[in-house]
Amino acid sequence: MNATTPLRGLWRAWVLLAALLAGCADDAGRKIVLIGGPHSEAAGRHEYVAGIGALKSLLETVPEGQHARIVAFADGWPASPEALDDAATIVFYFDGLDKHPLTDPSHHRQFESLMRRGVGLVALHQASTVPQDASIDLLPSLGAERRGLFDRTTETAALTVDASHPVGRGVAEFTYRDEFYPTLRFAEHGVAPVLRATLHPQYRDGAGVVDDRAETRTVAWAYERPQGGRSFGYSGGHYLAAFDEPMLRKTLINAIFWTAGIDIPRDGVVLKKIDVPQSTTAASDMRPRTATADVTTFHADRRRSGWHSQTTALTPARVAGDAFGLLWESPQLDSVDGQAPRLYASPLYLDRVRIADGQHRGETFSAVFAASNNGYVYAINATKAGDVVPGRILWRTRLAAPCRLQPAPLDAVPTGVLATPIIDIARQRIYVTHCDPQNGWQAYALDLGSGKVVDGWPMRLDEARLNAVNRNAGPSPVAPTRRYDFRVQRGALNLSPDGTRLYATFGETETGWLVSIDTVAAKVASAFTAVAMPHRGSGGIWGAGGPAVDAQGHVYVVTGSGYEGYVDQPADWTQSVLKLSDVPTDGLTLKGTYTPFNYCIAAKMDIDLGSGGASLLADLDPALTGTPRLMVVGGKQGNAYLLDRERLPGALDRRPACGTDAASDASLLAPTRQPQFPGRGPLNVFGPYSERDAAMDIARARSVPASYRDAAGGVYVYLTGNTRRAEGSADAVPPSLVKLDVVAKKDEPAYLRIDRRQMDVVFGNPGSPVISSRGGDDAIVWVLDENARRSALLSGPDAPSPVLYAFDAVTLKPLWHSAPGQLHTSGKYNEPAFAGDAVVVGTDRIQAFGSGGRMPASIARTDTATAQAAPAVADSGLDGATMYKQRCAACHDHPQGNIPPRALIASRSRESVVDTLTRGAMRAQAAGLSANDIGAIADHVKRGDR
Template identity: 25%
Template sequence: MLTYHNDIGRTGQDLTESILTTTNINNVTNPTPAFGKLYELGVDGLVDAQPLIKTQVAIPGKGTHNVLYVVTENDSVYAFDADSSGAALWQVSVVGSGETPSDPRGCSQVPNQIGITSTPVVDPTAGPHGTIYLVAMSKNTKSGAYIQRIHALDLTTGAEEFGGPVTVTATFAPGPAFSPGQYKERAGLLLLNGQIITTWASHCDDQPYNGWIMAYDQNTLAQTSVLDITPNGSEGAIWQAGGGPAADSSGNIYLLDGNGTFDTSIVGGFPSKGDFGNGFLKLSNSSGLQVTDFFEPYDTVSESNSDADLGSGGAMVLPDMTDSTNTTRHLAVGAGKDGNIYLVDRTNMGKWNSTSNNNLNAYQVLTGALNGGEWAMPAYFNFTLYYGGVSEPLQAFAFSQAKLGAMPTSSSSETYGYPGTSPSISANGTSNAIVWAVQANGSAGVLHAYDATNLATELYNSSTVPADSFSDNKFITPTIANGKVYVGTPSSVAVFGLKP
């Protein structure tokens, strides 16, 4: 589990889980369940990023371990034994001298302090022992200046690599220069073709801000490309509820950006001034970051004006599918605040039509499928999409001939309040498929597990066992690996597994 949602397509599925089964995790029908919370690993701050795992890491003086990597909003990075002991292997702070983590910038999206918000990415082949890349925000205690930095840390010791860290600066004419205090790196990092792709969100909708995307060489940390997707306008930030930009096997990048300027004056199919606010974007980085295709809802301007944008949810690249004419389709999917699920053709995203979404530019739209809107990421398994919208149950939408069924094939009995849920999937190939989802209840979190073939069949519910309780965290995505489930909390990672 080296990147957000397990792969660069952001499908959220792990098809190598052979320990956890639909039988042995069941505490709904089994009065003496074998599965539950084993312990919590205490850390020094809020865990907003998805925990990552690298197996078989040789830690100096401590032997070889499967290692759980955890980052906090207190600008700390932890390496824990991911198995039975949960022992701390190393811990480092990435706060510079004379600095603290940032204050929350008058915005409650990240409460109390801002440090490392986004999910890092691990490359086990980089550097002498493998490298974890991350972005950290801090504040100078004397000058009050805010700083954003790219870090590359040795997986075995936490030591800085490649001459890092590197301070984030950027310009993109004709817009204003990047101002580090106005942004947080919310969406997970993407490692693609030797480049670390970073995307930037504002603090709430506090002006001024733009839609920044930046690329860095993973071996030198040198900035290689910068793109502002609203250079002649404003806004257009990238949140995606923490979901990292997705990528396909051809090296194209896909993301949803938030409310912002969109040029309704179209030249050659593209906005005349290069402003892509509230869009489903396809980017290339083969010769510098640039938008190569896009989809915009027909009512994109009014959506942005009413803060009903796409940027609250994340984009996913789907496996290839064959349609009714036996044509192979290359698709991506995303959803946001307007409650629609948008399926787009990656070879022809559809661009913008001012009168309708259906049949004119989008490949398929499920209008109102998520009535409360989407502030999360879906998961995918075996021709089925799993969406957990706001004030909705977790729902399964099945594909047939490269189209989504209009109605869910199954739903959970529980309704998920704000912000919904970003599920993850564990399975052993196509067997023992389990959908894991964290429910935020304001103080106590709940870990749910469902049979992936029928979400009405709940297998595990942590709220039914007092000893399995944990504090909730708004946007956490569970990580499943090697018979364990890892859930970030405001001050720990709760670890679930089969009991001894």
């Protein structure tokens, strides 16, 4: 061994030690300057002083930082110019735009000098935002900038990292909530994206964005300046809570060291836990709670009263004023196979919903819930919350593809969700039913915060499951034996008072069904068929109101009929009101019934009693009447039936014998003679009274009554419908809205009398009326009218545009209505709801009206305004018998349910048959026929030829 070898080794060790000491001395000379600014927003946001404190504490906990000098000016730009002279890097964390410190010329000059010397730069959140007038140009120094408050988004986002860059060392993908800037101007060269995220911009060009469109954007970047020096920018950091996110902490400290020229370990800096002072309340959580009650079910409450008594902002004066109009609307909801959605289900509303998943996770919103015939359920923001504007979709869930009923789709649209869902706030669920081609009708429970299907759901609602627990079973199980499966679950869902039972009704099946679903075990617990031995689809429970439920847990349903629907047999409850109990040990058990005196002929002619549903009135003072617990039922005949729901008059085994004496009707009749009868009888509200023609397009009513109690204690009932020009006519004339007085006398049964009729407005096919009020004052009646006949198709260029009306509840004076064409095509028999200070309507989207809205004179819809006049159709050259056989015989010669038999059609006038084929229910079947062809079919039918 050479003697000099040990000396050489010692020399090398001294050189290495000297280099290390020099490096430490060099790092010790690195000065990191943190500059903050005053707190400028609500608690937990733009808390720059606390944020600078958090960064300083983080830097001081790592070895690399301990070798540097950390100087903080937390509340603003340092007063002394010398404070920045020897900085290795400066960190900006303050407000931008016109509040940016570089708008001060002296600060700007000092900054430019630092940049020319190659000093590092870190800009967090608004520090990269400069005025629109280009008085500050950060692009050369930072590598990116946001010019003006162009856009932003506040959301929970998953951030991906480029770990190959020194700033990304040791950083893994992470997800958290912050405010980001989706649109930044970047330098052409030298910029390296460090963090990227898929964002959903919520604010652009000075306005909120309703449409939710995903964009993958750079949110953090590193930049090596051509003239020397390193820069880093991050658009997040809006919330003080951001400094609690471990991966973001590592990214920021890596970035500060990198811009200062301090080496970063291979796995990034190792940070110790520090306590970050924080108050993370977001804007949406800080909104004052509105006085408006939650709307968790159809027609205001489980009783189906229709009365929303806490709508303090909707006074008659405000609604009638010039400032009332469209406030906001959501985007059009999801189409299926090119068909736009239709909302048969009425919207619901909750004032507080905490979102549990997706971009808005952890935030609380006021939300409207909507469900479409295309099989989607939505939560939609109802009030501006931070940057999230009303109308923004918070979550959406696709249940499944929708059914298409046969022999023709219902209203020419898919049949997914028809019934209004119901919300259980205690269990944080929304229940909804949907029809899909593979499984038929199913009941779903969705989580309110995420829209995810709850474990154990959905459950199938088919005849096999219903028959297994049927409490009105006949000698053989009920089967869907009709030629075509046209089952509908249109009636709104309801819940028992304790929420353990979900109620659904079916109509237009082989018979009507009431189904009780155990929401705890997620199974069908009990069922009750309207007809034990079914025939022609009678007993359907299809009205939009579905079941009503009282405080004691009793369930009330109203049944209907198809043509030729009368059969005299036990346990047949076609055309009846049923009251049932539902206890776990016994299931659905019949407790009371009512059947109108003329049910035999009404059932024969498809004049459904159950075309709307039952409405339970608020209890009256027993000292004022012998019948304090009442209910009201309407129906296609246009009558209003008042019933003592504690003592329904019918038997429990079968209906009473058919009768023709109106005075024998067992409902609560007025003491005076009714004009349509020789003496007393049910109150006819929409006439002319007919026991022959009150179905299809000439029905008088299909809505659920609404009631309210005024400040003086008077109880009033409101009904919507169609008075016809004459018996057999489809033309509507006033009134379409009627106010009834509930007359109560001590120890006597209450009864109804007409208080006043609305004679100015004619509805086409109205939904149920609902009432808004401030307790007993400022009551308004709201009606959503389809603005077309019942048979109108809901697709195509001439699909109807509905109209929303408001009337003074005392006088029935019109206060306001939506502009022609302003509402998009909707479903049928839905109703408005109330969301905060707004009235919301479900069409092919959610549309909200209130004070401060827009009031256009009219809206020209693209699909209707551009529709061309149909060209003249040439005669087919076929005779009436051949065309009837081709287009009509399959249904009318073998009728089911509400399809009228040929003999009944033949009894109509020729004009009525022609009208039905050209404008009415059979318009689709007559497509492509000339006027002469249609006349030939009418003549053939009238002759009765075979």
